[in-house]
Amino acid sequence: xxxxxxxxxxxxxxEGEFITINCSYSVGISALHWLQQHPGGxxxxxxxxxxxKKKHGRLIATINIQEKHSxxxxxxxxxxxxxxxxCAVPGGGADGLTFGKGTHLIIQP
Amino acid sequence: DAGITQSPRHKVTETGTxxxxxxxxxxxxxxxxxxxxxxxHGLRLIHYSxxxxxxxxxxxxxxxxxxxxxxxxxxxTLESATSSQTSVYFCAITRGGSTYEQYxxxxxxxxxx
Numbered sequence: 001x002x003x004x005x006x007x008x009x010x011x012x013x014x015e016g017e018f019i020t021i022n023c024s025y026s027v028g029i030s031a032l033h034w035l036q037q038h039p040g041g042x043x044x045x046x047x048x049x050x051x052x053k054k055k056h057g058r059l060i061a062t063i064n065i066q067e068k069h070s071x072x073x074x075x076x077x078x079x080x081x082x083x084x085x086x087c088a089v090p091g092g093g094a095d096g097l098t099f100g101k102g103t104h105l106i107i108q109p
Numbered sequence: 110d111a112g113i114t115q116s117p118r119h120k121v122t123e124t125g126t127x128x129x130x131x132x133x134x135x136x137x138x139x140x141x142x143x144x145x146x147x148x149x150h151g152l153r154l155i156h157y158s159x160x161x162x163x164x165x166x167x168x169x170x171x172x173x174x175x176x177x178x179x180x181x182x183x184x185x186t187l188e189s190a191t192s193s194q195t196s197v198y199f200c201a202i203t204r205g206g207s208t209y210e211q212y213x214x215x216x217x218x219x220x221x222x
Binding site for chain 2: 030031033035042043044045048050086088092093095096097098099100101102
């Protein structure tokens with residue numbers, strides 16, 4: 001079973017700061033997913049990547065397949081970025097996902 | 110909006126009663142999943158389906174059954190609800206396997222008293 005570890009578990013930062021959330025996994029994968037969940041809200045897919053880097057607005061996701069590690073970066077963070085960010089990899093059967101426990105991010109004005 | 114709805118959105122039920130949660134999609138995607146989300150555990154896979162009448166167990170399937178008689182509907186049944194099944198339940202769909210994006214439903218908050 002793939003073990004997924006995220007760090008940090010909780011992160012509080014000031015508006016405008018550069019944010020980094022890390023994810024490591026134990027077994028080689030075909031793709032890694034980054035998800036976002038706002039308080040009381042649903043789950044939204046941010047990125048799915050299998051190599052290199054992807055960028056969407058102020059969000060950047062990178063993956064190093066050899067090191068079994070991915071990072072999610074947020075540039076010029078804003079209070080609306082406050083959410084739980086979840087890393088997930090395949091491995092749950094018929095490619096259901098195995099999830100990290102999430103990083104709870106709070107951006108203060 | 111990936112065209113996924115879940116019903117009910119909230120439910121309170123008593124221990125020992127049967128409960129059925131419904132996931133409905135309008136995308137005609139082949140793969141559907143049920144996950145539960147609990148503090149300290151994150152999201153975990155309960156059951157999945159890879160086609161009509163094709164289902165299988167996930168990581169935490171004990172106490173749950175599923176059915177898929179139509180492409181668009183995936184039902185999760187708690188045969189006899191227990192307090193340990195108090196959770197938020199999410200349905201997800203994907204066009205293919207892990208190399209395709211997964212789209213999540215809005216969730217069902219279930220409380221078993």
